[in-house]
Amino acid sequence: MKPPQIENIEVDLLLEAIFRRYGYDFRSYARASIERRIRQFLADIGGESISQIIPKVLYDRDFFMQLARRFSISVTEMFRDPFVYRAVRETVAPMLRTWPHIKIWNAGCATGEEVYSLAIVLKEEGVFDRATVYATDFNDEALARAKEGIYEIDRLREASGNYQQAGGKSSLSAYYHARYDAVAMDSTLKQRIVFSNHNLVSDHVFGEMHLIFCRNVMIYFNRELQKRVLGLFTESLARGGFLCLGTKEDLRFTDFSGRYAVVDDRAKIYKKTVADG
Amino acid sequence: MAGFYIMKGDGSHDRYRAVAIGGSAGGAAALETLLSCLTGDFPLPILVVQHLHPADGGAFSRQLARTVAPEVIEPCDKERIEAGRVYTAPANYHMVVEREGTIGLSIDGKVNFSRPSIDVLFESAANAWGREVTAVILSGASADGTEGMRAVRAAGGRTIAQDPAEARYPLMPQSAIDARVVERVLPAAAIGQLLHALGSREKAAGPCGMNLLPYG
């Protein structure tokens, strides 16, 4: 048997151990990235093989937590892909205005940069006051930081160009308060955002959403899990509701393209067309 | 050409499933030279990581598509990898090969100050295709790719570096050469001709080489 095949077995065993011991299910995550993270973890702790760390993962929760942190890398930024926020502003917001109350779900919100960007756009388009925005992630540490809404000032300076490109009507600095080299997001943005823990692998539907924003989360899942999650989103969306994926996530490569119309191909914004049966 | 096979040490039964290419500063021009040697029916997929400006927005891929014969695609996540196509990693994403024969993308942190990173692509290619992948490192002012070439070598795959004497920025190929993970050192055009020859050989060998699923 070739070494990669053996490693494949080891990875299966490790993920099975994690699932049965701690309930976190990474078995259906995109394999190449997971393997890279495991290998990196192994190199950092000076471990020799994946099989060797399995007992420690089973018996030592702190050790498992160190590894788990590698599995939920919450890399994100404000106004990433400005043309997406411009499309939300120009194409989606006018439709959202037709509903008296709107519910929005930002799934996989990481440390919150994305949901604050979205909140700013909705506010400038006059629909934020009628919205409830659910921002969820399964990583509690990331979620706590999202709730705090405190970021490095340099990161926001970098984002302000993107905010302008996204059609920003004011200045990004209007939405935060500087404190030394950090900034705190304005509390009026937080008023309509509900942060909560939700695991896309195991938790259930969130009702009657008008917009679901889930970007660069499903790229970490394999096709089967993507199917489950897209099923969850399709069930959660109100008729005519919008789904916005990452710019390199395309419904064409899933089983769900028939249930949505393309609203903006580049920004990966879709509209649910078929009502649930 | 023969030396290349003999170096594998087991005669003429090697199959080729894919080519992975990494470039950085000066790499785009070398890549064009290399790919210009290939015809539109090249029988293997080619995966490319070229370090890009974060705001590239697909421009690199579109430019390449205008200049070379094989079809050039900037893929989405889970896109199926097919022969005769060139897949260029999008700016701001790492690109990997999944064992199912699809493209995987991620926004994990930078590796070697780069996203996409050549090491990330090459390591996944080594895992998915083992000895049946050929990795090529082109011009660049970075050490990205060296660890990836090491992984491809360790898996029994072929490794080729652009001749540093020709490369606009010799550091990247030189780094891999210094790490002793390179089998052949050639100018970009010669690498293109070599790949063309491998392709013809693979076509002659028949269709099972097109099966992208690793290890049968």
Ligand SMILES: C[S@@+](CC[C@H](N)C(=O)[O-])C[C@H]1O[C@@H](n2cnc3c(N)ncnc32)[C@H](O)[C@@H]1O
């Ligand atoms: C790379 S970040 C993307 C952040 C943001 N959406 C963006 O595009 O900038 C991926 C996020 O997905 C979250 N995630 C991964 N698996 C998840 C799951 N099963 N349920 C909920 N969130 C998950 C991670 O914790 C992480 O915060």
